[in-house]
Amino acid sequence: MKSIVKGMLFIFILGSSMLLILLLSSSLALKVTAINESLNTNGSESANIVKPSSPPAGYIDSGNNNEVTRSNANPLKVFTSFYPVYDFVKKIGKDKVDVSIIVPNGMEPHDFEPTAKQIIDLQKADAIFVNGMGFESWINKLNNVTIVDLSRDLPLEKNTQISNPHIWLDPILVKLQAKNILNSLNNLDPQNKLYYNNNYVQFTNQLDKLNVDIISSLANCKLHDFLSFHDAFGYFANRYGLVQHSIQGLSPETEAPPQKIRESIDLSKQLGLDVVFTEDNTDPRLSDTVAQEINGQVLTLSPIETISDEEKQMNKDYFSKMYDNLNNLKIALKCTN
């Protein structure tokens, strides 16, 4: 009896170790071929694509007129760092561009790090679109890829220490980002210039309408101060003459230091606020705590940094989320129209 058990154990251990070796070697082989492929494509296409002049991170020149020939059967393959960048590129590229997103849906992009597999995939892309302003700190880890920085040539103060990356919440700045996207798509795929241009015009018209709607909705408001969750709405507030206060700093962390909670409570009482904002992708308890203290309500003011799968199914996009924000802001600022 004992010997049978021993034998079975031996066979089991032998089998599982064989399986392990097999798995390991196959995954290694996969990785090696993937890396080789990425190197090869980079090598053969170096004449076509604008290459970064200096590693680690190069930037495509928006005004550069490099001619690229590309068949329609092989659409442009680009990566975008996180949701708003994805949405903007998709709105201009539409069917002619294969757009992927690096930070998965529903994930908080501030502390994101790409996985090894993603880095390999990224090297196969024709271009990577990023928001810039230091938001994608991991971008410096990538070599030999074309990076399009959408904050390029934007009239913003670029602080060397901490700059505010939340450009996409100001529709007027988004128009400039859209221009950057259009220029790079035209460079990468000049055959479809007309197509991209039409989409661009459509997109900027929508942005203009959003801008007008925000101005008219916020024309008659009792308040001009609001308490956001983290400092995402600086550019937005500047554009529309509002004052942003926030419970958190520039990045949404879990723990607020106790004195900051108290400051938010005192400030809300002083300013007569009765709405505390939370975000769609965060622990609402911090905003709840402040709201309970001032007998106020908690509403969502989305920094539109990510989109959940449910929202995606409901066909939500940048615009619908901006209008949701606008409706909640109207309540918070006690606007009448």
Added chain:
Amino acid sequence: MLEILQYEFIQRALISGIAISLSCSLLGLFLVLKRFSLFGDAISHVAFGGIALGLFLKSNPIWVSFIVSVLGGLAMVKLNSSKRVYSDSSVAVLLSFGLAVGLVFIGLSGGFSIDITSYLFGSILLVSYEETLIIIFLSIVIISFVIVFYKRLVYLVFNEEQAKISGLNVTLLNYLFIILATVSIVISIRLIGILMVSSLLIIPNVAALLLGYGFKKTLLLSACFSVLSVAIGTILSYEINVTPSGMIVLVSTGIFFSLSASKYVASKLPQNKNQ
């Protein structure tokens, strides 16, 4: 300094913190004497696995983690009573198992999110009104359990064999005790975080044991120590503007170290007098 006490969020933090620390220190003494000090660590890591599972299933993480942790606690008792595994090894097995389950489910649901970090470090300042009521209720249940079963629990801790022979239903009592300890650990996770839960169970008791009084006095002393460390820790954390959970643990370890230091000095003093 005390004007902060006017704020309801600090009041809630203090009340729920004191309730939790009372029940944890009561149960903790039995755990320490049973040489089961790391039980809290094992269960909190299993609870972490449960929370990750709950987030993955998109249901209430606390309830899922409560069920998972109770199962984990009972499994640990079963493993120990079989006598085939040392009790410290069963702690190690369960601890890594819980953490591994947690990591796998976090990976499956797309990576670390804000939610998970809020469970890892806890946030006593953000406890809601309803949560405070639940915590007070559960603490009353735990404290009355210890009072009612006091004699039987002491018997169980000091001589399990003898207790069995004298007709005590040891297994049932053990299971009841483990379930209550698990309850108190899971509710403390929201307040003090997975990584530091076991400090509330263990440190005040170890400090009280240093003084070498009888069982009842030690129990009361450790309750005092833990209430003190929660109250002082929370208020200090406001003054220095840091997160409370770290400060609470620092205060309780501070009590422990200062007691052991004074104990050491005291042991030297009478010798000097005699000389």
